[in-house]
Amino acid sequence: MNNWIRTRLHWMGIRLGAGEAVSSQPVTLVGDCNRCGACCEVERQGMTLRCENLEVLGSIGQPWASRCRAYQTRYDGMPIRLYDIRTGRLIEHSLCAKNSPAETEAILSQGIGRGCSLSVTKADAPARPGA
Numbered sequence: 215m216n217n218w219i220r221t222r223l224h225w226m227g228i229r230l231g232a233g234e235a236v237s238s239q240p241v242t243l244v245g246d247c248n249r250c251g252a253c254c255e256v257e258r259q260g261m262t263l264r265c266e267n268l269e270v271l272g273s274i275g276q277p278w279a280s281r282c283r284a285y286q287t288r289y290d291g292m293p294i295r296l297y298d299i300r301t302g303r304l305i306e307h308s309l310c311a312k313n314s315p316a317e318t319e320a321i322l323s324q325g326i327g328r329g330c331s332l333s334v335t336k337a338d339a340p341a342r343p344g345a
């Protein structure tokens with residue numbers, strides 16, 4: 215097993231568009247990424263779009279189904295291209311979300327419940343003024 219899947223920093227994810235984020239409350243994700251690849255895909259207008267850098271090794275959503283070809287060099291905001299998995303056609307330009315709040319959003323939206331091995335923990339509620 216590669217070392218990188220054992221650290222909480224080593225998750226994957228694509229930046230979502232405006233209005234696609236799902237968390238209104240701060241949350242923390244814990245656990246080890248199983249490389250299911252779900253958070254490097256996004257649903258748009260009935261299409262499933264996938265990052266061009268995602269190498270598919272199995273069935274997306276299953277453990278060890280993918281590998282990021284850009285893993286070592288990717289950065290938050292790195293330009294990526296998304297293609298329609300049905301036709302293979304390049305559809306749009308997007309951004310990788312490495313180790314950013316946007317990555318958490320992508321995992322919450324695209325990964326949790328669809329094969330992601332991470333767990334969601336609600337952050338402590340902020341202290342009430344005067345409490």
Ligand code: SF4
Nearest residue numbers: 226227254265282310
């Ligand atoms: S570069 Fe693409 S495949 Fe790699 S982590 Fe970012 S969104 Fe996922």
Ligand code: SF4
Nearest residue numbers: 247248251253325330
């Ligand atoms: S959805 Fe979760 S387990 Fe799957 S690749 Fe993304 S962070 Fe890893």
